[in-house]
Amino acid sequence: MRNTLLCCDWGTSSLRLSWVNTQELQIIDEVSGQEGIASTYNAWKESTDKNISQKEFFLQKLQQQINVLATKLGVDLNNIPVVLSGMASSSIGLEELAYAEVPFALDGSKATVRSFEKQPEFSHETVLISGVRNQRDVMRGEETQLIGLVHLMNLPDSKQKEIVFVFPGTHSKHIQVQNNAIINFQTYMTGEFFNLIAQHSILKNSIKNPKQEKLTEADWEGFSRGVQESAKATILHTLFSVRTNQLFNHLTKAQNFFYLSGLLIGTELRSLQQKTVPQIVLSSGSNLYPFYQRAIEELQLTDQTLVVSPEIIDKAAMVGQVRIFEQQLTPI
Amino acid sequence: MRNTLLCCDWGTSSLRLSWVNTQELQIIDEVSGQEGIASTYNAWKESTDKNISQKEFFLQKLQQQINVLATKLGVDLNNIPVVLSGMASSSIGLEELAYAEVPFALDGSKATVRSFEKQPEFSHETVLISGVRNQRDVMRGEETQLIGLVHLMNLPDSKQKEIVFVFPGTHSKHIQVQNNAIINFQTYMTGEFFNLIAQHSILKNSIKNPKQEKLTEADWEGFSRGVQESAKATILHTLFSVRTNQLFNHLTKAQNFFYLSGLLIGTELRSLQQKTVPQIVLSSGSNLYPFYQRAIEELQLTDQTLVVSPEIIDKAAMVGQVRIFEQQLTPI
Numbered sequence: 001m002r003n004t005l006l007c008c009d010w011g012t013s014s015l016r017l018s019w020v021n022t023q024e025l026q027i028i029d030e031v032s033g034q035e036g037i038a039s040t041y042n043a044w045k046e047s048t049d050k051n052i053s054q055k056e057f058f059l060q061k062l063q064q065q066i067n068v069l070a071t072k073l074g075v076d077l078n079n080i081p082v083v084l085s086g087m088a089s090s091s092i093g094l095e096e097l098a099y100a101e102v103p104f105a106l107d108g109s110k111a112t113v114r115s116f117e118k119q120p121e122f123s124h125e126t127v128l129i130s131g132v133r134n135q136r137d138v139m140r141g142e143e144t145q146l147i148g149l150v151h152l153m154n155l156p157d158s159k160q161k162e163i164v165f166v167f168p169g170t171h172s173k174h175i176q177v178q179n180n181a182i183i184n185f186q187t188y189m190t191g192e193f194f195n196l197i198a199q200h201s202i203l204k205n206s207i208k209n210p211k212q213e214k215l216t217e218a219d220w221e222g223f224s225r226g227v228q229e230s231a232k233a234t235i236l237h238t239l240f241s242v243r244t245n246q247l248f249n250h251l252t253k254a255q256n257f258f259y260l261s262g263l264l265i266g267t268e269l270r271s272l273q274q275k276t277v278p279q280i281v282l283s284s285g286s287n288l289y290p291f292y293q294r295a296i297e298e299l300q301l302t303d304q305t306l307v308v309s310p311e312i313i314d315k316a317a318m319v320g321q322v323r324i325f326e327q328q329l330t331p332i
Numbered sequence: 333m334r335n336t337l338l339c340c341d342w343g344t345s346s347l348r349l350s351w352v353n354t355q356e357l358q359i360i361d362e363v364s365g366q367e368g369i370a371s372t373y374n375a376w377k378e379s380t381d382k383n384i385s386q387k388e389f390f391l392q393k394l395q396q397q398i399n400v401l402a403t404k405l406g407v408d409l410n411n412i413p414v415v416l417s418g419m420a421s422s423s424i425g426l427e428e429l430a431y432a433e434v435p436f437a438l439d440g441s442k443a444t445v446r447s448f449e450k451q452p453e454f455s456h457e458t459v460l461i462s463g464v465r466n467q468r469d470v471m472r473g474e475e476t477q478l479i480g481l482v483h484l485m486n487l488p489d490s491k492q493k494e495i496v497f498v499f500p501g502t503h504s505k506h507i508q509v510q511n512n513a514i515i516n517f518q519t520y521m522t523g524e525f526f527n528l529i530a531q532h533s534i535l536k537n538s539i540k541n542p543k544q545e546k547l548t549e550a551d552w553e554g555f556s557r558g559v560q561e562s563a564k565a566t567i568l569h570t571l572f573s574v575r576t577n578q579l580f581n582h583l584t585k586a587q588n589f590f591y592l593s594g595l596l597i598g599t600e601l602r603s604l605q606q607k608t609v610p611q612i613v614l615s616s617g618s619n620l621y622p623f624y625q626r627a628i629e630e631l632q633l634t635d636q637t638l639v640v641s642p643e644i645i646d647k648a649a650m651v652g653q654v655r656i657f658e659q660q661l662t663p664i
Binding site: 120190193197244268 | 615
């Protein structure tokens, strides 16, 4: 069990727990599920046992996941240290930690962490990693993924040229890196907006999710038109074209579903079309990847864009956690 | 009863029926309520009487309103012609009419209308006014209000300089006028977005409607900050500052409620900050007026902006309807 760690990437709506060989940076085995921070917090709020603290409740839930993994593997995982990143350090998580600030060094040396000793009920030394803030924005989790990414990838020198890492999602992040440090970042509410509009706006009557495995050429045509349209005005106005596409029979409802996606992703990515286009690194392990890839082509940003391989994305958070954990052990 | 008309402005969520002296362009009396096109259409859909057509159902409902007005006044309103504008000509209205196209003359001569003879069940000659479309947008109702506005107002000559009329609302309209004709227009989903975000997004936890009659200075400060912030990036990104305002204790939740409003209205109105700022006419009879007025000040557009008086806004739709109705009687 020497040189192993339990790495937990605990997001708002998901949990992933990996048993990791830290010397080879390989995942030995893992469990994952929908037991995210938000539902765990709600479960604590609704718990009838009022003597259990928020932190104790989260550690109980985490221990349950460790037990699942131990049973699956038939090994004893007690006493193996745990490292956590993501929303676990938020006000609705295990314990709220203040954000680290930019510039944030990508060797992990500037991470804000808190260490907990082993306890009778949780026999794991634990390191909780906090997020990062700037003057107007926050993130929790992406900073750790990014530490892993830059460790695993052969990237252009960020001393020469700014690199922007794009992490698509419910709340997409664009992270600017220079001299191997995060100097700034922005959140785009792209994914949340898509869901809001598709579920609650008047436009929901103009679109239809075809729910097929693969997009047709006609679907992609709808998506591309959305990306192009996003150049014309603020999204507050361009969105109404989803309605007129249907009224004027310009697109089918299925095409219009992807048109809406193109409008939103196009609006997000156009912020990268600056005077000096930076080096872009697209980091998406989700089903959003082909849409961001296509939008980057439409916006003629392909030459400036590196795409992170699925294998590296899969390991990024874990490697970032190991790197930060090891920083904690390093004598100054 | 000579020289009188029944003027009905029938919107998605409201109905206003006025008995009008057409020579003096004065409202004699009126009724108004929430019986809009959408709820009337739904009532027809849910009606158990399957023998009644959509049109018959709408005429019944309209007759009920006429009866209310007649009873209120103690007069017989039978045989007085009816003129309708707004959503009554939409697919969910009395009868769907094709849109008129831009350029759309503001003397009313290019309006698309349909006339119906008196019927046993509806003893009113009826003129239904359709909306206007361009290549990518539609409106129903604002074109008629605008015909009334230009008739009532002493406006600068639109031959010299383009005029943009701003109609705030759930779906705000910006209408460009040149040579006394609508040459183009755009819908902004500003009001609908405000409601979507305030009710359904993660940001709903960061704001609170103080529900007081008058805004405090601190509330206005929040609003102004939102307008300023809207310059910085696409609304997909700036919206996330509603969350960080709360996380960082930059604003109270009440201030943040108005900050969100400022962000959205600011984003909408920034489209008016072109190289050559046009003449702007702000036409808002609703509770949105002070917010648009304040945003126009913040954006330093006050010198280019005329504000329509409440009396004129109140009569605009009616006067537009009378003007179009009279066009119908004019021999070519």
